[in-house]
Amino acid sequence: MRRLWRAIRRSPSGLVGIVLVGVFIFTAIAAPVLAPMDPVSIDLANRLGAPTWTLEGPGAHPLGADQLGRDILSRIIWGSRITLVVAVTAVVMSGALGVLLGLLAGFLGGWAERVIMRLADVQLSIPLMLFALLIIGALGPSLFNLIIVLALTGWTRFARIVRGETLSLREREFVMSVRAAGATGLRIMMRHILPNVMTAAIVVATLEVARVVILESALSFLGMGLQPPEASWGRMLAEGRDYIASAWWLATFPGVAILLVVLGVNLFGDWLRDYFDPKLQENR
Amino acid sequence: MSGYFAGRLLESLVAILGVLTIVFIAARLTGDPAVLLLPISASDADIARMRQELGLDRPLLEQYLSFLANVLRGDFGVSFEHHRPAMQVVLERLPATFELAGVALLIGAAVGIVAGLVAALARGTVLELIAMGVALIGQATPIFWLGIVLILVFAVELQWLPAGGRGGLDHIILPAITLATFTTASIARLLRSSMIEVLKEDYIRTAWAKGLVPRIVYLRHAARNALIPVITMIGILAGELFSGAVVTETIFSWPGVGRVVVQAIETKDFAVVQAGVTVISVIFIGFNLLVDLLYGLVDPRIRIAS
Numbered sequence: 001m002r003r004l005w006r007a008i009r010r011s012p013s014g015l016v017g018i019v020l021v022g023v024f025i026f027t028a029i030a031a032p033v034l035a036p037m038d039p040v041s042i043d044l045a046n047r048l049g050a051p052t053w054t055l056e057g058p059g060a061h062p063l064g065a066d067q068l069g070r071d072i073l074s075r076i077i078w079g080s081r082i083t084l085v086v087a088v089t090a091v092v093m094s095g096a097l098g099v100l101l102g103l104l105a106g107f108l109g110g111w112a113e114r115v116i117m118r119l120a121d122v123q124l125s126i127p128l129m130l131f132a133l134l135i136i137g138a139l140g141p142s143l144f145n146l147i148i149v150l151a152l153t154g155w156t157r158f159a160r161i162v163r164g165e166t167l168s169l170r171e172r173e174f175v176m177s178v179r180a181a182g183a184t185g186l187r188i189m190m191r192h193i194l195p196n197v198m199t200a201a202i203v204v205a206t207l208e209v210a211r212v213v214i215l216e217s218a219l220s221f222l223g224m225g226l227q228p229p230e231a232s233w234g235r236m237l238a239e240g241r242d243y244i245a246s247a248w249w250l251a252t253f254p255g256v257a258i259l260l261v262v263l264g265v266n267l268f269g270d271w272l273r274d275y276f277d278p279k280l281q282e283n284r
Numbered sequence: 285m286s287g288y289f290a291g292r293l294l295e296s297l298v299a300i301l302g303v304l305t306i307v308f309i310a311a312r313l314t315g316d317p318a319v320l321l322l323p324i325s326a327s328d329a330d331i332a333r334m335r336q337e338l339g340l341d342r343p344l345l346e347q348y349l350s351f352l353a354n355v356l357r358g359d360f361g362v363s364f365e366h367h368r369p370a371m372q373v374v375l376e377r378l379p380a381t382f383e384l385a386g387v388a389l390l391i392g393a394a395v396g397i398v399a400g401l402v403a404a405l406a407r408g409t410v411l412e413l414i415a416m417g418v419a420l421i422g423q424a425t426p427i428f429w430l431g432i433v434l435i436l437v438f439a440v441e442l443q444w445l446p447a448g449g450r451g452g453l454d455h456i457i458l459p460a461i462t463l464a465t466f467t468t469a470s471i472a473r474l475l476r477s478s479m480i481e482v483l484k485e486d487y488i489r490t491a492w493a494k495g496l497v498p499r500i501v502y503l504r505h506a507a508r509n510a511l512i513p514v515i516t517m518i519g520i521l522a523g524e525l526f527s528g529a530v531v532t533e534t535i536f537s538w539p540g541v542g543r544v545v546v547q548a549i550e551t552k553d554f555a556v557v558q559a560g561v562t563v564i565s566v567i568f569i570g571f572n573l574l575v576d577l578l579y580g581l582v583d584p585r586i587r588i589a590s
Contacts, residue, residue, distance in 0.1 A: 013420075121295065122302030125572075126565045129527035130545065134306070134561045137549040138313040214426055218531050221428045222546055234428075241432055241535075245440045252436075255429030263424035 007275050014271030020264025027077055028084040035074035039231045042068045064249035067239065072249060075231035076257050082232050083261065086143070087212045090150035095205050097151065098158025099197065105159065106166025107189050117163070120156040128153050128215065136224040146225050150212050157204050165197045199276045206269035210262045217258050233258050288580055296573045303565045307558050308351050312344075314554055355562065361555035365548065370555035374541055374563050380450055381540035381564075384532065385525045387456055388463035392521070395464070396471025397514070401507060403472065404479035415472065422469030427528050431462040431535035448537035459536040463528050467521050471514055479510040516579070519572040526564050 008015055027034060046065045064072050105116040126134075132149045139145040169175060170193070178192055219225040220234025233254040240250025326334075335341050339350065354360070360370040403415040438458060439447035446455050482488065483506055491501045530542030537543070541560050548556035 118295075118298060119302075122299050122306070124523075125299040125569045126303055126306065126561065127523045127526040127568055129530045129542075130561045130564055131306075133530065133545055133549055134310045134557060135313075137552075137554065137557045138310040210424070217426055218428055221426075222531065222534060224549070234426075237426075237429055237432065244432060244436050248436055251429070251432045255426060255433070258426045258429065259421070259424050262426070263421060266420065266424055 004275075007271075011271055011274070013267050014275075017264050017267025017269075017271055020260055021268045024080060024261050024264060025084065028080040031077050031081050035071075035077040037071040037074045039070060039074040039078040042070060064247065064253075066236070066250050067243060067247075072236075072253055075236060076233065076254060079231040079233045079236065079254070079257070080261075082226065082230060083213055083216065083258075086147060086150070086216050087209045090147050090212050090216075091154065091205050091208045093147070093151035094154030094208065095158050095201060098155035098204075099162050099194075099201050101155065102159035102162025103166055103189055103193065103197070106163040107170060107185070107193065113163070116159065120159055123153070123156050129218065132215065132219055133222075133224065136219065141224045141226075143226055146216065146219060149219075150215060153215070154208050154212065157208065158201055161200050161204055162197045165200050166193055169193050169196055203269065203273045203276060206265060206272055210265040210269065213258065213262055213265070289577060292573055292576050292580075296569050299569050300566055303562060303569075304352060304355055305348075307562055308348055311351075311554060311558060314552075360559035360562070363548070363553050363556045365551050365553040365556070370553075370559040371563075373544060373556050374559040377539060377541045377544050378563070380538060381526075381529055381533070381542060383450075384456065384459055384463060384538055384540060385522075385529055387460040388467060388525060388528075389518075389521070391460055391464035392467030392471055396468040397475060397511075399468070399472035400475025400514075401479060401502075403476040404483070404510075405502060407480070412476075416476065419469040419472045422465045423473070425465060427462055427465060428531045428535055430465060431459070431532060434458045434462060435535070448535075450539055459532050459538050462535070463525065463532045466524055466528060470517070470521060470524075474517060475510060475514050478513045479506060482506050482510045485509075515575075519575045522571050523568055526568060 008018065043065070066072055066075070101116050101119075105113040123131075131153055135149045135152070136145055139148075175188060175192055178188055183192075216225060217232070217234030217237070220232045221238045223238065225234055226232040236254040237251050237258075240247075240252075240254070243250050332341075339347060342350075358371045362368065363370045363373050366373045399415045399419065403412045403419075406412045406415075435447045435458065438445045445458055447458075449455055488501065488506055491505045496505075526542075529540060530546060532538065533540040533543035534546050541564060545557055545560035548554070548560070
């Protein structure tokens with residue numbers, strides 16, 4: 001615990017990351033308490049109302065109101081829930097798939113490894129966004145399909161790192177000794193190798209969250225994510241785009257929210273990587 | 285030597301086959317094309333006839349093989365929306381996407397390399413802090429939002445530049461900057477850390493000991509080696525550029541492949557989606573193959589290792 005605290009204090013950027021991520025998670029959990037207004041209640045008298053603190057103010061809305069008079073601050077606060085749920089679900093799914101396939105590839109070797117790694121290559125040879133469009137175009141836009149796409153595009157990073165770790169763990173003495181003691185392959189993989197690759201997987205997962213948040217908002221922006229009236233940050237941005245000349249606050253604040261979350265998660269992920277294992281540093 | 289090249293070529297062909305298989309499966313997930321094509325009033329007999337015409341009553345494997353045969357001839361079917369072969373619709377838009385991605389890559393490489401070098405050489409100063417702070421924020425900025433903000437500032441408020449469309453040089457400035465941001469930030473961060481590593485190497489100490497001037501040590505001895513990881517990353521960055529192009533083209537009404545694919549999804553014009561995804565993926569695979577081959581030519585260690 002003391003080591004953790006010292007590591008946090010020594011890295012200002014890590015501290016910023018932890019604070020940003022903490023605020024984000026807290027906002028998502030406490031959304032009903034924090035939001036000053038109902039995020040979907042329509043108030044046409046106040047449509048496109050300016051933020052309270054601007055020259056055009058004073059309105060009732062701290063960050064202004066959108067084209068239907070809905071409170072933008074409340075929509076951003078509620079939107080954090082959707083962002084968090086989508087990101088965590090997608091990353092847990094892609095992580096589980098990627099870790100499993102990476103373990104199998106590294107542990108079994110031979111044709112299993114070749115097939116799995118070739119699959120990863122194929123996945124990586126379709127630019128992400130186009131793959132997402134292909135799948136959403138086929139299945140139709142919905143929350144569930146969005147999560148499926150995000151999960152399917154993320155597993156390769158987990159698989160590659162876990163395979164590499166597994167390859168080196170496989171030859172270590174402690175694995176040799178349990179093998180000599182007669183443990184089955186499945187048991188060695190699950191009980192002895194899996195716990196040792198989890199650190200690497202957690203670091204990848206953190207950085208994946210950042211990627212998923214961006215991709216989710218981009219797809220929602222293109223109209224392929226969540227459907228109205230739910231308050232998704234990407235959707236808010238897409239709707240605000242039509243009012244860019246008259247009401248800049250519609251598109252600006254959701255963008256700032258996405259930026260802060262992604263920045264926070266990136267900083268946190270970098271810090272986590274250095275904390276757990278400086279060797280893992282992959283230059284990005 | 286030729287084994288390495290042949291191996292990479294084979295890998296690329298397998299990847300292309302994989303992409304085509306995914307596109308084929310996605311097409312089957314869309315639902316029954318016969319039902320989509322016919323009016324709602326069509327009878328079951330009409331649907332059955334349509335299915336037969338489209339070859340949908342044949343075994344799946346046979347459909348797959350005929351799909352591959354058609355694709356090899358560049359035939360992805362006809363676009364409902366454009367009433368022309370889907371492949372033609374996509375190929376027409378390709379130059380616009382190349383132009384945008386190319387300019388963005390140039391900006392990204394130029395600005396990213398300068399920023400990365402400056403940050404590495406000005407270690408511990410305010411300059412490094414600023415350069416890396418901007419790069420971190422650049423990597424975290426959603427490009428569709430950046431595009432909107434740039435339109436707001438430079439097209440709506442200041443009215444210096446057009447908000448969209450393709451035309452003269454002034455039209456490409458905002459979309460290219462938007463698309464280049466992520467690339468610039470990634471290159472700057474990568475080059476900085478790789479330069480810092482290289483500067484610790486023995487051969488740099490030797491270069492100093494020989495009494496070489498800083499310009500020669502930094503640029504000729506250090507920067508050249510520090511750039512190697514950056515070059516390897518260009519393949520990955522190309523994928524990011526194509527992904528980013530989809531969004532950038534939509535914001536700036538840039539008539540490229542990404543925009544036509546997004547529009548095709550809205551109108552359920554799936555032939556165009558398939559053709560667009562395939563063409564971009566094949567270009568991406570080809571680009572990566574090219575990068576690897578050039579790399580193998582430049583650096584013999586890679587050929588031998590594999």
